[in-house]
Amino acid sequence: MKLFFAYTLLTASMMSRPNEAHVLRGHEHRHLEEETALHHPMICGTRDPTEQDIQQMVYVMETFENSTRRHLALNDDETIVINTVFHVIKNSNGDGPTPEMIQRQIDVINYDFAPHFQFNVTVQEVVNDSWFRLRFNRANEFEMKMNLRQGGAETLNVYIARANGLGWATFPSDYQSFPEMDGVVVQDLTLPGGSAPLGFDMGGTLTHEIGHALGLYHTFHGGCNGGGIYANNDKVSDVAAEESPAFGCPIGRDTCPGQGSDPIHNPMDYTADSCKVGFTPGQFKRMRNHWHAFRAGNTADSKSLGYPCTEQGLESKSCQAVEGLVGFGLKCCGGVCKFCAL
Template identity: 30%
Template sequence: MKLGSAFLWTTAVGLSAAQNYTRCATPNPPEAQAGELDALVAEDGSSLASLLAQAATVRTYVHVVTSTSRQGRLLTIKQAMNRAYSDMGFTFSLMSTDFAVNNQWAASSLGSSAERAMKTALKRGSYGELDLYFTTDIPNRILGWCYFPVANPSSSELVLDGCVNLADSIPGGTAAPFNLGATAVHEIGHWLGLFHVWNGNSCSGAGDQVADTPIQSTPSYGCDVGKDTCPGGGVDNINNWMDYSDDACMDRFTAGQTSRATTLFNQLRSGR
């Protein structure tokens, strides 16, 4: 599935372009949480066809956070993710967009007090609704992070839920080669319960817990056609949204990822 015009933004934020970014800061979930997600998928037993028939519209709230030194004018916003996630049956319905100028929030990092303060002030959605934060000054050249679903979220987990993305990772931004919108698609994959395709960093074990993504032991960079870190099971998933390839190289989820994501959304997020 193609990214198309996922969150087609035109902006004058003006960050300096560079290629040495870190695609994702989302940590692997604790072992118990990962096991809980895997068990829910294994126990569900629904066919892919029946899961796809349960089409879900995800109410989505967008928050744009910039610092005073990087204020720019957002000219256009278009809906994101609908093409990338259309084969999963998800439609993302943009409910509102807000803008904030706050130096600390714009430079928030994963787990920081600034992240918590930003989300406490701006968050709009419930656990089954998506809050997307586009910030201009994420430190250490990190492109984004998100939070996996849990069965019984604490009050803290409810506040932190949602995805943070570097503003210049959107189409028209300056974070080349990561400026076609794939960061948001990737992070929402985590929000839906998908792991990185090299989860476990090994050629043995369950990997990302999805049967139809060939096992791989390392992330991919650029567009490394033919990369095969675990020979015998198929070449690495360089075109998969849950790898680390350049945006232009990423264009697909597998049927197994679709089944996992829709199952976990229905079990853990829908209606909550």
């Protein structure tokens, strides 16, 4: 239903304003990309993954899925339910998203991540003029998160405010070093019914940022330096490489010859919400693996596995170095393991 609605919106817009419609081909498409980069420099503020992030990711994909939790991480029929808190920030004038926009956003993420993930959302409305005008990596972001964040790594905290970027998120591996900053921020104008520019107004920004929070990179990360699971692009074998982010919906775009058409319909690109179709099986696999490796509550995992292991049991173990994984190791109890910093 969402995809049909998205297609209808795009078509209606183009028919009603034919003189303003961009034909996203050739120089006109390049012009849109240049204008977008100039006037909207922070579509996504999520940091680029470091070499250490990539080492961890490779370790998770190669080793963690072959551990005693393999049957959990690779169960295609598993639906992971994530307890989620929407912190809806409004100012004293009442500016901010309506309840209808919030509900539509919840519907969007549950659709986009089905059937592998489901979000059990609690909505908390907060009136704070300083936090409403949220600034990336500035004092009001730190203050807001320190005061509002709930739960542990297994709880997804989403902050919705009039931010100075469309959105940003933290990677799963960031939690151990900076638990207070964990979570996702999205600009309220990106929610369905909002007025964010360039077609980012149907709720796809939150889908994109949750993808980061579950371990996904941008489709254009690393450019054309090969495809495949251990190459320098998104590190997912069923996502084609692309040289740079795409905007609008440039059908047929191919910036990396010989590696397939650019993944413009993927949520982790920068194309308009109406252009997005969904995640690939490889991306879902990686998100499941990262959920179990970095975010799942260890007590819950132990119960599912039938092992007599608790969080206290894990904490009592020393952090054992893993060859090739700089700065990180594992602590295990009863067959359940989690990453730890050395």
